[in-house]
Each structure stands twice: as structure tokens, then as C-alpha cells.
Amino acid sequence: MTDTATVASRPMHSTGAARRAGARRRIGFSWLVPALYILFLMVPIYWLLNMSFKTTNEILGTFSLWPNEFTFANYHKIVTDPVWYNGYLNSIAYATLNTILSVSVALPAAYAFSRYRFLGDKHLFFWLLTNRMAPPAIFALPFFQLYSSVGLFDTHIAVALAHCLFNIPLAVWILEGFMSGVPKEIDETAYIDGYSFRRFFFKIFIPLIAGGIGVAAFFCFMFSWVELLLAKTLTSVAARPIASVMTRTISISGYELGVLAAAGALTIVPGAIVIYFVRNYIAKGFALGRV
Amino acid sequence: MTLDKTVNNRAWFMVLPVLVLVAFNAVIPLMTVVNYSVQESFAGNVFFFEGSKWFEQVLHSERFHAALLRQLAFTATILAIEIPLGVGIALTMPRKGPWVSVCLVLMALPLLIPWNVVGAIWNIFALPSFGLLGRAINGLGISYNFTRDAGDAWFTLVLMDVWHWTSLVVLLAYAGLMAIPNAYYQAAKIDGASRWAVFRYIQLPKMRRVLTIAVLLRLMDSFMIYTEPFVLTGGGPGNSTTLLSIDLVKIALGQFDLGPAAAMSLIYFLMVLAMSWVFYTVMTREEART
Known part of the structure; x- marks a missing residue:
């Protein structure tokens, strides 16, 4: 009730x-x-x-609410075909890389925004936020040229760096919210007790905002995982994300629907696992209004 | 941001890594776009300065107006559906007990599905030939085919977005509701407030901040939407569901008209920037008040 x-x-x-x-x-x-x-x-x-769980013939031939010829063939194809499973590994690789990168550079920046006033801080904060709002479609072509010219095209690093465009502002924003919730007296007491900044930051401060780091990491992983336009533009074969493998399947082999559905179903799994672990933090992260 | 902050310009060093990374990703590409927007290209490597020609062309182009109009219609429609629906669901969600986790996890699920998979799910769900939705609607005697009929395509697109993003509004509104202390409800009970009065005078004002964020987030994100409609309808039938991003990518990567595409990008970006500014101002003002 x-x-x-x-x-x-x-x-x-x-x-x-x-x-x-x-x-x-x-x-x-x-x-x-x-x-x-x-x-x-x-x-x-x-x-x-x-x-x-249906064969392609059954999908195209008959209409039924559940599979009549129940088959694992579609899933089998994905776990045995390197093009498919590499797609998953690539996506997980760049999403993880991006999460680590975004959160680790966002931590000191968020601390600076929450504790200090400095020249141009408000403008800088707004400028960061505008990048969260920038439509990726605008940047697709310049990104392709930029990453080609620095020789990073078709690598995990390229996608991870490109996703920093919207994930770093997000991480800074979320972490700043959590850090502002920690009283400043804690910092001051630590300095009086003789802690160096580094020791204070890693031993005291980071454990205090562990929940916030969890929420920030969750959103970074999520937005990197679901984004396709930039990931597709910046890769061709070696680092191709699963999402892009799926669109290729539609265009090349006509309708291999069963495999496509299996691949789609498998892309839900990492998200579901991540949600399960952070379920108690989600509401809190949203409550701070920092998304 | 709190007020009692120390002035310390060395804090710039802490912001520096963020600045370098984001500037690399934002400033260089943006300047590339600015560069293209004022030039004419021949064979992709010879450039002439053109001044504001492309901007005038885009601003007067019927195609851009049509895409912008479709975009505004889409954004208005999904906001009108998702916000009241999200608030309604959040109001009826359980507050404690094991069902809270179940609800949160299941509701957050669509948010974590890759956007092209969302498009693909709705594609196979709504196809009249073997999709459950397509079959069901046609079975009711209503002719429905989103690949042929513009109205059906719009209906499917809106339904997909409601499916995909209402949960975000629910989670935000729910978080806002959870922040209301129980004492407020007890006071309302003593005063004998009606259900509507509780909503109007306690819950709605307390949800104001999160709802502002919900509206503005959905506004921005629906303005950027690309992948889901691209996979679902490809902008068709005809141009009926070609929203701004889809049109932009068609011009830039499909026809390789760099000048007009760049000019359109900048106009599009300035609109988003204006909205972001409103977002930021409203939000910081709300924060200063509380």
C-alpha cells in the first residue's frame, strides 16, 4: 500500500x-x-x-505467439561466428574504456567545481554541458576526418575518446552533485589532521562519494553502450560495435531475422546486469537531478 | 553549487584534463564544420570562400523548414504524452517493499537497450507481415502498415519513443516523490485534503525541479534523435519521418554536400545551444532557490 x-x-x-x-x-x-x-x-x-528462438523459415512462413520449432541455432551462430562475438567484445571494450576514462578525469574536475571558485568557472561548466546537448549527427563527419588524420580510425580508443564528448560533461555534472553533498568541514578537518591533498582525496573523499562514482560510471557505460552513430562512423572492421554488425546484417544478407533477434536480445543482457547492481543508486542519482 | 567556495585559480589544473579531452572532441570538429559552412568544395579537395551563401540557402530551403516542422511536431507530441504518463505511473508505484526493486529494474530496461536495437525491436514488433503489433491492429480490421502509410509511421515512431523514454520521466518523478517527507502527508491527512489537493499542493510543487529536468532532457534528446527512427523507418515513407538529424546525415554523408550540411549543422547546433541555455538558467535558478 x-x-x-x-x-x-x-x-x-x-x-x-x-x-x-x-x-x-x-x-x-x-x-x-x-x-x-x-x-x-x-x-x-x-x-x-x-x-x-525461431528458425528464419518459421518467422517468414508462419505466425505464432511462441516458437513451434524451438531452436538455439541463432544464439549458437552468434557465439561461434567471430564477426558476431567480436562485435560484442568491441562494444564492451570501448564502453568500459570510456567509463574509466570519463570518470577518472571527471573526478578532479568535479571536485574543483564543487569546492573552488575560479576564473570562468560558471562559463566553463555551461560550456561542458552544451557538449552533452550537442547532436552527434553534427559531429559525425568531422569526427571521421579528425580521427583518421591522427591515425586512430577503427580503434577502440577512437570510439572511447569520441564518447567522452557527452560522457565527461555528464560525469562531471553527476559527481559535482554528489560532492556538493559532502560537507566542506570534512576537507578542512582532514587538512588540520595533517593529511596531504592526495591522501585525503583517495583515502577519505573517494570512499565518501563511492555511490556517486557508481552512478556516474553507470550512466557513462550506458550512454556509450547505446550510442551507435559515432561508434559506427569511427570504425570499419577491427573495432566494429555489435550495433553496427547488426545493421550490416540487415543490408547484406537480406533478412536473417532469427540471428538479428538473438543478437538484439543479447545486447539487453549487459544493461540488465548493470541495472540490477545499481538499482538502489538509480533513484538517488536521479533525485539529485543530475542526468 | 554552494556559495561558500574558496577562490582558487589553481583549481584550473584540476579541470585541465577534462578541458583538453572535451576540447579535442568539441572544438576541432566544430571548427571543421564552421570551415565547411563558408566554403564551396570541388572534388573534395579544392575550396572557395562562399561567405554566408549556404546559411541563406538552408534558411530559405523548404526541405529544412519541413524537417524542422516535423521535428517540432515530434518533440511536442512525445512531451505531451511522456510527461503526464510518467508522472501518473510514478504516483502509483509502490513506495517500499520488494516490488520497488522489481519495478525499477524492469522499467529501466528500455533505457539500456542500444538505440538501433530499439529500432529493430519495434521494426519486427510492428511489421504487418510477422510483427505482433502489426498483426493485432490489422486483425482488428484497421489497415496498418508503417512502411507505406505516413500516419502509421508516425504512430509507430511516437509509440516507440514512449516505450523507450517514458521510464526516464517515471524514474525522475519517482525520485522527486520519494524525497517528500512523510510529515507532509500526515499534515494533509489531518487537514482532510483530497487526493487531488495532495497532488496539487504537495506532490507537484515538490516534483517541480525534477520535472523541469525531465521536460528539458526529453526536449533536448528528442531533438537529437537519429538512430531509432533511422532503423525503424529510415525517414520514410517518402520524407514523412525525416527528422532534423536524419536529414542532416542524408545531406552530409549521403550526398556529401559539405557546405549546406555544415551550415545546417551550425543552425541546428545554435538552436540546441539556445535551449541548453534556457535549461541551465532555469536549473541554476531553481537550485539557488532551494
């Missing part, structure tokens, strides 16, 4: 049985709304899973 429902179930004028019954019905109803919403979210995912 929710608090709001409790409030609603105690009208002031009367506590008559009819009203209470009405309130009880409302509680039943309010339980239905999230349930229906989750159902709406799950149906397309169910359809994807359903297709991933």
Missing part, C-alpha cells in the same frame, strides 16, 4: 463503509497502472525473444 493511497483512503468527512470500499478499490487500481506499463514495456521484448 502506498502513502498516497493511505492519504486518499482517509477522507475527512466520513469514514463510511462505502467510501472505504471505494478507497480499497482505488488501491487495487493504482497497483494496476505500473503493472500495465511494465506489460507494455515487456511485450516488444517478448516478441524479440520469441523470434530469436
Whole structure:
């Protein structure tokens, strides 16, 4: 039962049985709304899973709500074909690299923004944020030329660096929020106790904002994982992300739908795992309004 | 940002790594775009200065106006659906107990699916031939084919975006609701406030800040949307779902018209920048107040 429902179930004028019954019905109803919403979210995912266990012939030939000839062939193809599984490894590689890079450079910057006032700090903060808002489509072509000219084209580093464009501002923003929540007296006490800045930062401060680092890392990984336009533009064969392997499959081999569905289903897995681990922090990260 | 901060210009050193990385990714490409936007290119390597020609061309182009109009219509539609729906769902979500985690994890799931996979999921879900949605709607006797009919394509696109992003609004609104102390509700109970009054005078004002963020985030992100509609409809049928980003990539990478594409990029970027400024001002003002 929710608090709001409790409030609603105690009208002031009367506590008559009819009203209470009405309130009880409302509680039943309010339980239905999230349930229906989750159902709406799950149906397309169910359809994807359903297709991933069918043969391509069955998908194109018959229409059924569940697989008649249940097969793991599509998944088998993905885990045995290097083009497919390398796609996954590439995506995980650059997303992880980007997360580490973004969070580690964002930590000192966020500390500076939360603790100090310096020349141009507000303008700098706004400028950083505008990069979170810049449509990647604008940068696709210049990025291709830039990374080609410095010889990084088709490497994991290129994608990881390119995703810094929107992930560093995000990480700075989230971490600044968490750091501002830590009282300044803690810094001052540590200095009085004779801690050097470095020792204070790593021994005391970082453990205090561990939750914030978790939230920042989650969002960096998430946005790097789901982005396709830049990742596709900056890679050809060696570092091709899974998302790009999928679009290639559509265009080259016509409709290999079963494999495509299996690949899609597998891209949901890392996200689901990450969400499960940070579920308690998500609401908090959002509560700070830093996304 | 709190007010009691020490003035220390050496803090610049702490910001330096961020500055270098972001500048490499933002300033160099942006200057490349500026460079292209004022030049005419021949065979990709001979350039002539053209001044503001491309800007005038883009600003007067019907194609740009149409794409911008479609973009505004799309953004307005999804905001009108996602914000009230998200708030409604957040209000009815459980506050404690094991179901909270279940709801949060399941609702956050669409947010972590790669954007092209979102497009692909909706493609196979909505196809009239073997998609569940396509079959179901046609089974009801309504003719539906999003690859042929512009209206159906729009319906599918909006439904996909609602599916993909409403959860973000739900999570934000939910976080805002969770921050309301129980004492407020008890006070409302003592006053005998109606359900509507509780929402109007307690929950809505307390959610204001997160809702501002939700609206502005959805506004920005829907303005940047590219991958999902590209995979779902490819901008078609015809040009009916060609939003700004799709049009831009078509011109820049498809036709390789660098000048007009660059000019369009800059106009597009300036619009987003203006919106970001509003976003930032509103947000910092809200923060200063609380």
C-alpha cells in the first residue's frame, strides 16, 4: 500500500463503509497502472525473444505467439561466428574504456567545481554541458576526418575518446552533485589532521562519494553502450560495435531475422546486469537531478 | 553549487584534463564544420570562400523548414504524452517493499537497450507481415502498415519513443516523490485534503525541479534523435519521418554536400545551444532557490 493511497483512503468527512470500499478499490487500481506499463514495456521484448528462438523459415512462413520449432541455432551462430562475438567484445571494450576514462578525469574536475571558485568557472561548466546537448549527427563527419588524420580510425580508443564528448560533461555534472553533498568541514578537518591533498582525496573523499562514482560510471557505460552513430562512423572492421554488425546484417544478407533477434536480445543482457547492481543508486542519482 | 567556495585559480589544473579531452572532441570538429559552412568544395579537395551563401540557402530551403516542422511536431507530441504518463505511473508505484526493486529494474530496461536495437525491436514488433503489433491492429480490421502509410509511421515512431523514454520521466518523478517527507502527508491527512489537493499542493510543487529536468532532457534528446527512427523507418515513407538529424546525415554523408550540411549543422547546433541555455538558467535558478 502506498502513502498516497493511505492519504486518499482517509477522507475527512466520513469514514463510511462505502467510501472505504471505494478507497480499497482505488488501491487495487493504482497497483494496476505500473503493472500495465511494465506489460507494455515487456511485450516488444517478448516478441524479440520469441523470434530469436525461431528458425528464419518459421518467422517468414508462419505466425505464432511462441516458437513451434524451438531452436538455439541463432544464439549458437552468434557465439561461434567471430564477426558476431567480436562485435560484442568491441562494444564492451570501448564502453568500459570510456567509463574509466570519463570518470577518472571527471573526478578532479568535479571536485574543483564543487569546492573552488575560479576564473570562468560558471562559463566553463555551461560550456561542458552544451557538449552533452550537442547532436552527434553534427559531429559525425568531422569526427571521421579528425580521427583518421591522427591515425586512430577503427580503434577502440577512437570510439572511447569520441564518447567522452557527452560522457565527461555528464560525469562531471553527476559527481559535482554528489560532492556538493559532502560537507566542506570534512576537507578542512582532514587538512588540520595533517593529511596531504592526495591522501585525503583517495583515502577519505573517494570512499565518501563511492555511490556517486557508481552512478556516474553507470550512466557513462550506458550512454556509450547505446550510442551507435559515432561508434559506427569511427570504425570499419577491427573495432566494429555489435550495433553496427547488426545493421550490416540487415543490408547484406537480406533478412536473417532469427540471428538479428538473438543478437538484439543479447545486447539487453549487459544493461540488465548493470541495472540490477545499481538499482538502489538509480533513484538517488536521479533525485539529485543530475542526468 | 554552494556559495561558500574558496577562490582558487589553481583549481584550473584540476579541470585541465577534462578541458583538453572535451576540447579535442568539441572544438576541432566544430571548427571543421564552421570551415565547411563558408566554403564551396570541388572534388573534395579544392575550396572557395562562399561567405554566408549556404546559411541563406538552408534558411530559405523548404526541405529544412519541413524537417524542422516535423521535428517540432515530434518533440511536442512525445512531451505531451511522456510527461503526464510518467508522472501518473510514478504516483502509483509502490513506495517500499520488494516490488520497488522489481519495478525499477524492469522499467529501466528500455533505457539500456542500444538505440538501433530499439529500432529493430519495434521494426519486427510492428511489421504487418510477422510483427505482433502489426498483426493485432490489422486483425482488428484497421489497415496498418508503417512502411507505406505516413500516419502509421508516425504512430509507430511516437509509440516507440514512449516505450523507450517514458521510464526516464517515471524514474525522475519517482525520485522527486520519494524525497517528500512523510510529515507532509500526515499534515494533509489531518487537514482532510483530497487526493487531488495532495497532488496539487504537495506532490507537484515538490516534483517541480525534477520535472523541469525531465521536460528539458526529453526536449533536448528528442531533438537529437537519429538512430531509432533511422532503423525503424529510415525517414520514410517518402520524407514523412525525416527528422532534423536524419536529414542532416542524408545531406552530409549521403550526398556529401559539405557546405549546406555544415551550415545546417551550425543552425541546428545554435538552436540546441539556445535551449541548453534556457535549461541551465532555469536549473541554476531553481537550485539557488532551494
